[in-house]
Amino acid sequence: MPVTVVVTEVEQIADGWGDLLPSCWTNTVFLTPWWQTIWLDHFGDRSTTRTIAATNGDGALVGIAPMNVADGLVTFLGDTDLFDYRDFLVRKGGEDEFYPDVFDEIDSWEWDACSLESVPEDSPTIRFATEIAKDKGWHITVEEEDKAPFKSLPDTWDDYVSGLGKKYRHELRRKVRKLGNSGEVTQYDSTSEMLPGHLPDFFRLHRLSSPEKAEFMTEDRERFFIELMETAATHGHLKLSMLEFDGVRVAACINFDYEDSYLLYNSGYDPAYSQLSVGFINKAWTIKDAVESGKRTFDFLRGTERYKYDLGAEDRLIYTIRIRR
Template sequence: MCQALAYQAVRETWASVLRPWEDALAHSPGDTLFLTPLWQQTWWKHFGVGKQPLLYSFWAGVRLLGVAPLCLEGDTLAFLGETDLFDYHDFIVPRGEEGAFYPALVHALAGLPWRTLRLLSLREGSPALEHLPPLARQQGWTCQVEEEDVAPGMPLPGDWEAYLRALDRHDRHEVRRKIRRLTQDTLAHCYAIDDPNTLWGFLDEFFTLMRQSMEEKSRFLTPQREAFFREVGVALAERGILRLYFLEYAGHRVASALCFDYKGQRLLYNSGFNPAYGHLSVGLVLKALTIKDAIERGLAYYDFLRGGEEYKFRLGGRSRRLFRLTLRRPDPTPG
């Protein structure tokens, strides 16, 4: 208990934290798939070896102020997960509780055995970026905020033609031309897989197309990451969140895109294509068709997620910044 502030920090287990975590997330303006217990606990199952989970809930009486999902490795304290599998991180704080949560968090942090606190992938506008630096400096900790990456996205209009009109003239022409070139050919068609009972086999083809498209993606797809994707993918499909898109041409699956539909937004998580069909722009066309499908489903926002690849802006994405916040305690005084 923090007597001066009358806040209570509760060290939780995975089992005990789920209820307050889900309650806080449901009322948080920063709610995103990457902050769900499902995503983070699955990550922990596959990548948590050698780390100590520090899961805290914060309360003012019976009022939930928020949840801090952290882990300790050596003397470094951080969010669960890294940028390879998490596009966004943050604390889970209900709207309006920020002014109470962050002082309680800093009070709890002061009693934990860390030297560096590394908070990755905080979105532009995150309350952590506003509240933590001045509170940390009051404790005598140094604070550094750095721009980490961008995560382009865009609000979706009510219809496809309105989306096209919003594009740059050249980009609008290219999107229309490339889609027309493929879709007017009866050899091409697009469809989505969302049945958890059949997803496993289709994930094999998705991974193959990822590996074919870029050497970097081939290196990224380690057996450990594949196992994570399979487990979390089936769980998300069971909840109606996952949609795995394929573009077929002449009976061959030539491009694929893994999307998550979460709280009115479509997240384009990853994609791949067969370079032998690159002259048909199959990767770009499929991504455009996932935007069209999102509009037709009435979704409000399309999130290209982390990375400033050119195609995201050609398809209408607007840049949003991600930040890294690092706190450091001073070295202990000798003697």
């Protein structure tokens, strides 16, 4: 069935966008209309934003392309600092109609290069972009951009721990035992009502964690994080997990509870308690919560930090597609 493509605004199709996303290949919290809108409000330029909506003969959305074109470069909305995954939104089964018409629309714009970053390895965008670029005589490369480790979750926490390698299983149990023997330990999730009191501690712990994190968390990004977490909480997606030791908040991590997964977005801890592995244990216990909540996947998101593999993660690749014409 042929599709019709129009350039519109995120807000004008937000309801249909939200209905479409669960049926798409890349169904992730980063592609929700509210995430895209918050990023636009803080860092985007609406004068260069071009959101393509593709509809079928019945007027139903079959796909969306949230794009930006500036200085001769076409990109997805967002950036690699704040988005772990980006992609076209295309309903499963609608790829043959969606991709050619969307790339025809993009072809009509003024640009020299197109850089589509953070595309998951299982996205049909990689195949369709390659085929269409070759048909149009464009030069295209597909490059590994990063790794986004993840862990498939079993039915019980005992099964999860037993599934770790012997060394990592022993280390996890040892660290938990040491922390418990050293003082009073509590982990809890921040509710919407608790957020105003907990957010300052999250930012304090995040900045304390490392010089790199302190540099990353600018005032602009802090404002973005605050609105993002407040909005995620209203949608029921936020899991801000706080770890207290002897009544002091010593570790925090942001997870997004989305569909059948937890996504570990960012974290922090107080290095004064590093000998007690408070940051590591806080993350491990969020995995325990994910298992006990019936989730099927724990997504550690981009980056190859050692702790992810200590907790059993396997790599999933994300790609950058570069096109020149």
